[in-house]
Amino acid sequence: MKTAFVIIISMLLYVSLSAQEEPLKLGIAGLTHGHVGWILGREHKSDINMVGIYEKNRELAQKLSEQYGFSMDIVYNSMDEMLKAAKPDAVAAFGNIKDHLSVVEACASKGVHVMVEKPLAVSLEDAKKMEALANKHGIHLLTNYETSWYETNFKAKSLMEEGKIGGLRKAIIRDGHKGPKKIGVSKEFLEWLTDPDLNGGGAIMDFGCYGANLMTWLMKGKKPNSVTAVTQQLQPENNPNVDDDATIILTYDTAMAILEPSWNWPIGRKDMELYGEKGALYSENANQLRIRLSTGYSSYTEETLFFKDRPVPYDDPFSVLAAVINGSLVLERYGPYTLENNMIAMEILQASVDSSKSGKTIHLE
Secondary structure (H helix, E strand, O other): OOHOOOOHHHHHHHHHHHHOOOEEEEEEOOOOOOOHHHHHOOOOOOOEEEEEEEEOOHHHHHHHHHOOOHHHHEOOOOOOHHHHHOOEEEEEEEOOHHHHHHHHHHHHHOOEEEEEEEOOOOOHHHHHHHHHHHHHHHHOEEEEOOHOOOHHHHHHHHHHHOOOOOOEEEEEOOOOOOOOOOOOOOOHHHHOOHHHHHHHOHHHHHHHHHHHHHHHOOOHHHHOOOEEEEEEEEOOOOOOOOOOOOEEEEEEOOEEEEEEEEEEOOOOHHHHEEEEEEEEEEEEEOOOOOEEEEEEOOOOOEEEEOOOOOOOOOOOOHHHHHHHOOEEEOOOOOOOHHHHHHHHHHHHHHHHHHHHHOOOOEEEE
């Protein structure tokens, strides 16, 4: 009841404050990321006004202009040109992951807030530079994950904290699909997604970040004691320069997490299983959650719950960005979008890459 009351008050506060705000002027940095359609094809809402796009590939920009209906007049050939001409309040990065650092470098000193697509950076070194710039210039630096929109994940966390399944002992988080080439991503997306310098790795970075982000959130910012990772390349013909399958094991004082990012799943998936002392929670997708409670050695009760999308503004990452910037929304500590969460997620990812290359377990400080 208390949780529901807080949610209702937060929503009313958001609606009240956001109604008084001018639309957020949003710039776009890059168009090569496959997720860029989320903003270009976003239904009209009064909270965001897309004012400028930086993209050097004019052919790609023209193609997307025709597809989504934006004017080529707002497309600029350099980041600085876009910032000076469009004067955005915030920039959403939709280029390769290595470019995230340069986007923050260009925006931070001008007081322009930034939201990047997951993961935060290609390396912990880059992430630390981004964090330092964000803190120095007082900008918001958010990271967007699709799983941040899943009401099932939030309900699972709430039920776990209420003691529904007892203390958490094991989490299994699986993310991925058949592979970028097999699912037919654009050539511009595929070029950098399978480049170890531009993406930081293959599946281990592209989908390992989801589990690292969710575990940091579930554990309320507690870092794992150790990280052990193994990678494979099962599609060398499609992903010759990067891994396409990984298993990451995180150990905590009283729990273990197994992350399974892969470009070899026969189906697309972003699911999470939480096992406690008394039962299990299966967050199968954005809207379906199973609860299984033990009643004996091999017997149990099972209930399946169905949820609608998350409430406004949490149902849309750009609404979240606008609400955070205008002050109508304060994100929970170590929430999935937050910089504090994603700095720990980057420690986990960096340790995972290092472990997979060295064959050794990495112990975090």
